[in-house]
Amino acid sequence: EAGVVQSPRYKIIEKKQPVAFWCNPISGHNTLYWYLQNLGQGPELLIRYENEEAVDDSQLPKDRFSAERLKGVDSTLKIQPAELGDSAVYLCASSQTGEETQYFGPGTRLLVL
Amino acid sequence: AQRVTQPEKLLSVFKGAPVELKCNYSYSGSPELFWYVQYSRQRLQLLLRHISRESIKGFTADLNKGETSFHLKKPFAQEEDSAMYYCALKHAGNMLTFGGGTRLMVKP
Numbered sequence: 001e002a003g004v005v006q007s008p009r010y011k012i013i014e015k016k017q018p019v020a021f022w023c024n025p026i027s028g029h030n031t032l033y034w035y036l037q038n039l040g041q042g043p044e045l046l047i048r049y050e051n052e053e054a055v056d057d058s059q060l061p062k063d064r065f066s067a068e069r070l071k072g073v074d075s076t077l078k079i080q081p082a083e084l085g086d087s088a089v090y091l092c093a094s095s096q097t098g099e100e101t102q103y104f105g106p107g108t109r110l111l112v113l
Numbered sequence: 114a115q116r117v118t119q120p121e122k123l124l125s126v127f128k129g130a131p132v133e134l135k136c137n138y139s140y141s142g143s144p145e146l147f148w149y150v151q152y153s154r155q156r157l158q159l160l161l162r163h164i165s166r167e168s169i170k171g172f173t174a175d176l177n178k179g180e181t182s183f184h185l186k187k188p189f190a191q192e193e194d195s196a197m198y199y200c201a202l203k204h205a206g207n208m209l210t211f212g213g214g215t216r217l218m219v220k221p
Contacts, residue, residue: 040213042211042213043211045210100145100147102207104158106156
């Protein structure tokens with residue numbers, strides 16, 4: 001079992017450029033989460049999906065962030081345009097519907113210059 | 114709104130010493146709390162949950178509703194316990210609010 005897969009693992013971009021992160025959850029996990037983790041802080045939830053439906057995106061900055069999970073499996077998180085303050089680790093997690101345990105991916109470390 | 118506070122950014126102890134990582138929460142509903150751990154170069158993973166009242170790797174945590182705390186304890190720390198520890202509060206549909214984390218360093 002590969003666990004939650006995320007790519008890329010690292011990304012360096014210049015400000016105002018777009019960037020996208022990809023997540024493949026554990027097979028059979030209907031619930032998918034995107035978290036933002038700033039340096040020295042705990043993860044903060046950005047968006048949660050149940051299958052292909054975003055059931056909570058209240059913390060997602062919609063002016064520049066977007067996410068999709070078209071077929072209810074893989075998900076993409078996009079930032080356009082990126083700002084310096086977006087430098088952080090972006091974590092994806094998944095869980096089975098009705099199960100508490102969330103399984104985290106390795107994260108994508110973004111550096112915006 | 115829910116909030117989780119871990120007052121210590123860093124906790125350093127010697128091997129064999131007792132460990133207590135503090136976690137306080139603020140939540141208007143019935144709390145469900147968890148400890149997640151991240152070892153060096155590994156993913157964030159669940160350590161234990163209060164509802165199961167289990168001991169994992171020698172760690173225990175008791176929910177104290179009066180003090181709104183969920184401190185993580187281990188009587189004798191081991192070097193392999195060195196990691197980042199995050200306390201998390203579950204709310205509204207399995208969403209988690211995490212504390213800021215505590216880095217535990219166990220010295221030989």
